[in-house]
Amino acid sequence: MADIDSMLSRSVSLLVFLLILSFFGMQFSVVAVTDSISQGRVVTRSDTIVSAVKTIVWVANRDLPLTSSSPALTINNEGNLVIVDGRITYEVSDNALSQNTSAILLDSGNFVLRNENFDVLWQSFDYPSDTLLPGMKLGYSIKNKKLWSIRSWRDVDDPEVGAAELKMDPKRPNELFLIRNSELAWQSDGAWREGRFNLMPEMISNYTFNNSFYTNENEAYFIYFLYNSSIPSRFLIDVSGQL
Numbered sequence: 001m002a003d004i005d006s007m008l009s010r011s012v013s014l015l016v017f018l019l020i021l022s023f024f025g026m027q028f029s030v031v032a033v034t035d036s037i038s039q040g041r042v043v044t045r046s047d048t049i050v051s052a053v054k055t056i057v058w059v060a061n062r063d064l065p066l067t068s069s070s071p072a073l074t075i076n077n078e079g080n081l082v083i084v085d086g087r088i089t090y091e092v093s094d095n096a097l098s099q100n101t102s103a104i105l106l107d108s109g110n111f112v113l114r115n116e117n118f119d120v121l122w123q124s125f126d127y128p129s130d131t132l133l134p135g136m137k138l139g140y141s142i143k144n145k146k147l148w149s150i151r152s153w154r155d156v157d158d159p160e161v162g163a164a165e166l167k168m169d170p171k172r173p174n175e176l177f178l179i180r181n182s183e184l185a186w187q188s189d190g191a192w193r194e195g196r197f198n199l200m201p202e203m204i205s206n207y208t209f210n211n212s213f214y215t216n217e218n219e220a221y222f223i224y225f226l227y228n229s230s231i232p233s234r235f236l237i238d239v240s241g242q243l
């Protein structure tokens with residue numbers, strides 16, 4: 001019982017304060033929002049009513065679940081995004097070179113930290129959770145020391161890193177690998193050719209999707225866009241490792 005209780009409280013507190021992006025409006029819901037109005041409750045111009053059905057596409061601190069009831073996301077004196085939880089400070093970003101930064105959640109779902117010239121210092125798209133959104137990269141950049149992979153949740157209500165990961169390997173560029181429980185479960189079988197990976201015929205671009213694969217000696221990545229950006233779309237690796 002104790003275990004279940006602590007698991008529940010952990011998951012709940014995680015979900016309360018993290019970035020929860022909804023596909024029904026891409027709502028940044030660190031601030032409490034509601035899906036209903038009860039008698040006597042007033043909804044003013046600055047309030048938002050958001051449906052209870054949400055799609056969580058990114059989690060800021062999946063490797064450090066926090067348990068208190070009052071964690072807060074803020075920008076510290078160095079200009080970095082941090083989650084403060086009592087005496088714990090979790091650095092979401094660690095590379096602000098300016099103290100005058102601000103963060104913005106873009107319509108694309110990218111949560112971006114910028115300096116006063118609006119240069120991007122850090123972006124959530126560089127730290128995928130289990131979801132690839134249009135405009136996110138799946139691959140790697142050797143120069144920027146980035147590995148953009150998607151990794152499943154541990155359980156349907158636990159966003160900690162789970163057993164399945166879809167990634168590229170700089171040693172074997174041009175291929176996608178699905179790792180499950182540290183073992184190779186699937187690979188895309190050969191390089192991207194004629195607009196798709198060999199074993200993924202459904203990936204070919206059409207009037208709805210523009211799928212691309214870029215590669216050079218420094219980086220390789222898969223990226224996709226929708227011609228109509230109002231159509232919600234995501235590419236997800238679920239708890240069982242299913243894409």
Ligand SMILES: *[C@@H]1O[C@H](CO)[C@@H](O)[C@H](O)[C@H]1NC(C)=O
Nearest residue numbers: 099100101102115116117118
């Ligand atoms: C910080 O940047 C804003 C623009 O985003 C600017 O208006 C403000 O003057 C800057 N503050 C300092 C201390 O540089």
Ligand SMILES: *[C@@H]1O[C@H](CO)[C@@H](O)[C@H](O)[C@H]1NC(C)=O
Nearest residue numbers: 202203204205206207208209
């Ligand atoms: C375009 O391709 C996607 C898969 O990549 C598929 O789900 C969709 O049905 C296709 N749309 C059309 C109009 O062919």
Ligand SMILES: *[C@@H]1O[C@H](CO)[C@@H](O)[C@H](O)[C@H]1NC(C)=O
Nearest residue numbers: 210211212213223224225227
């Ligand atoms: C598909 O997206 C790429 C960007 O990755 C862009 O350069 C290209 O023009 C797009 N293709 C079409 C047909 O719009």
Ligand SMILES: *[C@@H]1O[C@H](CO)[C@@H](O)[C@H](O)[C@H]1NC(C)=O
Nearest residue numbers: 208226227228229230231232
């Ligand atoms: C884009 O998608 C939205 C939502 O499905 C739709 O209302 C709109 O008509 C579409 N626009 C075009 C140009 O097809």
